[in-house]
Amino acid sequence: MSTSHDDLYKRYLRATISQDADAVAGLFTDDGVIEAPLVPAGGAFPTRMEGRGEIREQLAAYYLRPADTERQVDFEKSRYVLHDTADPDVFIVEIDTAFTTPSGPTTMSLVQIFRLRDGQISLIRDYFAPDAVA
Numbered sequence: 364m365s366t367s368h369d370d371l372y373k374r375y376l377r378a379t380i381s382q383d384a385d386a387v388a389g390l391f392t393d394d395g396v397i398e399a400p401l402v403p404a405g406g407a408f409p410t411r412m413e414g415r416g417e418i419r420e421q422l423a424a425y426y427l428r429p430a431d432t433e434r435q436v437d438f439e440k441s442r443y444v445l446h447d448t449a450d451p452d453v454f455i456v457e458i459d460t461a462f463t464t465p466s467g468p469t470t471m472s473l474v475q476i477f478r479l480r481d482g483q484i485s486l487i488r489d490y491f492a493p494d495a496v497a
Contacts, residue, residue, distance in 0.1 A: 368454040369445055372477070375484070376443075380436075382426040388419035392483045402493045437461040437468070452479040 371390070378386035391397075397412045404410055408425060412418045440461035447454050456475045461468060473491035477484060 367482075368447060368477075371479070371482075371484070372443075372445055372454075372456055382422075384419045384423035384426060387422055388415045390484050391415050391418055392480050392485045395484055396486045397489065398487070399489045399491070401490055406493060408493075434462045434464050434469075437463050440468070453477065454479075 402408050402410050409421045412421045443458045445456050454477050458473050460471045476488040478486040
């Protein structure tokens with residue numbers, strides 16, 4: 364299962380890096396959900412998106428916000444580790460995203476839990492620091 368989990372995660376990663384809301388939404392079941400439990404309501408990033416249409420709509424709006432030109436992702440130094448679980452439809456990803464900033468390099472660590480149904484994402488719980496998307 365880890366190869367298919369890794370392939371699915373890489374497709375998700377490519378879609379989010381390219382800020383392609385259609386491609387991200389296309390990876391989800393019709394009733395798929397993205398939750399960001401640590402993000403306060405009313406923040407830049409939605410705390411919950413339910414359904415492929417809402418995921419597409421909310422992410423498209425989020426991707427249109429002004430970009431942070433002070434902080435750039437350093438893809439060469441960013442890393443992730445994917446963990447399979449006893450449940451073949453659940454995997455966990457630990458992520459360390461490296462950034463370059465005017466004050467020097469920095470890293471944001473986060474965890475994402477993926478739940479699948481019929482080869483598509485039915486739920487992502489995205490645990491990251493809320494100030495990372497201010």
